[in-house]
Amino acid sequence: MPARQPLGRWLRESSAGLVTLALVIGAGAGLGAIAFRWLIDSGTRLFSGHADYSIAGGEAHPWLPALGPWFLLLAPVVAGLIYGPLVYRFAPEARGHGVPEVMYAVAERGGRIPLQVSGVKALASALCIGSGGSVGREGPIVQIGSALGSSLGGLARLPESRLRVLVACGAAGGIAATFNAPLAGPFFAMELLLRDFAMESFGAVVLASVTASVVGRAAFGDVAFLDLPAFSLRSPVEYLLFIGLGIVIGACGTLFTRVLYWIEDACDWAWRGPEWLRPAVGGLLLGGLLLLLPEMYGVGYPVLQHAVTGDYLFGFLLLLLFGKILATALTIGIGGSGGVFAPSLFVGAMGGTAFGIAVNAFLPGMTAGPGVYGLIGMGAAFAGAAGAPITAVIVLFELTGEYSIILPLMTAIVIATLTGRALSRDTIYTLKLRRRGIDLDRRPESRGLAGTTVAAAMEALPEPLPGRTHLAEAAHALAVSQRGILPVVGDDGDYHGCVTARAVTEALADDSAAKGTVDGLAELPPLLTRESGIPEALAALSDAPGTGLPVLSAERRLVGWVTHQSILDALHPPAARTHPTREQKGTTEP
Template structure:
């Protein structure tokens, strides 16, 4: 008989796993309303800047040239002030900041981030920034999830699930795509498909989607004709499309961070840089209104085969430039929508080519535009499952699943082979954060060996006899003896295991000396090496202790470093970091 059969229901409902499900519903509800608020503020900002809330292509011709340049400049100035003086986390596309919070701060995000991100992203997009809504909503939802977790004192081990619930809700509410929201959170944010993470994330995503559908309706993001495979030979085209979209994704990633480097190198304060980017954007919008804002209007035209081949090719390059300028200069917004746009135009142009070559065996260009949207998303994020499902849910067209799978997997495999980091993790690596290693590696990489090493060690001469060695081990109680030459240089190490190997041999006391038993050329570290460097050497060589040498031209033995000392230093650093976070998060 199960031990808990007689347990009262109210006690079962107080179990941690059940409590997390209730919190997930709460997070989903708050994030859903956050998405509603964000969309309303976004429309309001567009009205403030242009006195119009429709798609840009419907009113672009009526906007005077000076306004096309001035409004993105003013919007950039406002965003620069918000980011510089209120919440620096609101800068950029948002998802890396969420991943960083999970990896290094146990999922804790400052409470002000959600408000700052809503405002900064709404101003960026409303004034014409060539970015998307999903990145802001991921960060807004994650911030809500983190705040709820902190308010209800969720343990650190489960905080990343709370953050993942918010991120899933943000994606689900933004794109009306609950399944993709779940997979995005599990694949990118949490990095774990376990049941304990899956259930709360699903509930949060469903709740946010229900709220979004209540206010904005339940309809596909793109209204397109149904496409189907014309011939089995057509399947051969989609891996090629995966390669093409992969290269476009790489071009976007590298262009974005190249421009970010140029912006960082400018010898001016941070706050006016988005305004400079805004002015450059205005010049682009004056010629190519299709890349203004999110760009769904132009994408819809491409999906129904109404954009010429030459213009599609040009728009791919223009969108890469516009989105890179927006984000690289310090604007706030996501990379999903730009990736969809680039994929749409790339796929459309590719479709024109293959349909011209094989008109009887291939679909119209719109089909390739649709599939390529997922290819560029997968090639930038390295999240093929999310890319496949989000295109499916945004179109409600199951016939594209097989081509999507071929294209997205090809783009992901190719790009991850060429360039290890995705567009998200590249940003973290540039900050010195290896998200795959996480919190431990980051903390250890910021501590030096000289801060932790001990100067308690035993040295012996190379010529010491075996009998003296035995006596030294007995009297010094040291795990290792460090063998030195006549000039005071370390030449080897003797452990008790080395000594025990010859203890049972008779007649060796007067034959063997320390140099005969020592392990020559031991692995060492210097005082200026990081603890992560030392731990890597300990792990790779299978030792528990390393000699520490000075950094002089003629290095000398100055101490030893043990694995236990590294563990203790890491634990202390973790406590200090959490105390600092607790002090900062309330602001």
């Protein structure tokens, strides 16, 4: 009878173990989403006296009628006095919008997130949103679910590769349960956190999302978090208008990103007191904004729904658009806690509906209602800000269930994504990390090599082949060099490219080409100069047909050669590798 596999090893190594952990994390994330929604609802009723104050029209708090709407000045201050010290003392990473911190944990820390982040993030975000903070709930639930997944993976002593998957499972489960969006959860986690769609990880993330959705629907019911009317298009000409919509709203998404960090920088510059007090003092500014525009209170989904259904005029829509950008940026800047996904949807809905009103005025018989443009603008704004077109399409499709708008939706979202990338290399999530010196687009194995140049890793240049060299001679030279690739120069010494052993062999096998010269076979590999970075050289070498590549000067003259071995020698000199340390020898001599 075969020996039973230990439980810990089964969880760490088997696919069934990963599936089991994904199901447990999905259930935990679903329960966490229920608790988080309850905390937000309770906080909103406590601080405003209403289920959602954003549509209350500046009414008084029922418990404090003598104050009228002026209680709005006090609510963010009182909440800040509670969650400010909480975040500062127990989990500083719970400040802000959450998703960049999870992206950093996945990319740089092997998926390790402290468990206390879950509780602190839930309380801080619920207090912030409930007291009027103009942020969303998806950032907090991503961080909460991710911390649960990381903690469970840590208890099971999973390797980093699987720990990252469990972090994504928690994030997907939180999104799915909170928004009743079982498709959007996995795509959000895969596109933004893991940044790949490997089969094993995708399966685990989907199972976690489904489990969390089942748990969430048991509490909230199987209803979309927005109740939108059915929409339809009127004319194929509208596709041109949706391209324009993608450009305009994609630019709004980028503007949202820029203003968010401009105001955060301004708050950092202006504040000179203790960090734990910053949310309370800054709460006075937020309260003043809420007095002027109470529609900015909290997440604001009811206001978004009123806009898309056509209840607001063009000018007021623009006021709400810029008001939301300012309110969200101010909430984050003063040290608040909450997400930027919902605000980006809000910005897109206002801008898209205003765009729809404008085109309706000029082409009344050929365009759909403004709400169609507002609905599609929601996805376009998120795509422009976050650079996540797949997630944007899935989210909007799940919100509506309207297949008739899928083609214009995809059109606008792709154009908005391209617009956002043209205006900024960073997204609303990655910009926060780049400001800390973290580049998620760089290959993980090469991030630690930033700052080292090819000049430090060059070796002697092999003898170049003159361009007039016959193929038989070139084959002999390549065989002697054992490099598989050699540089080619003209009679004047100018660099013409490189020739490979494979290209020469194939040419010699062809009788019609066997009498040619290497000049006709020279190819230009990726350009490397003295100033090129080591990560860039490694990327070029990974695709090189031989064992090395030439290094050129600024005048495009050959100055050296670089190989994997020369880079290794530059970073870890042979002497350091060939002489073991005392610890490696197993000695403890002084």
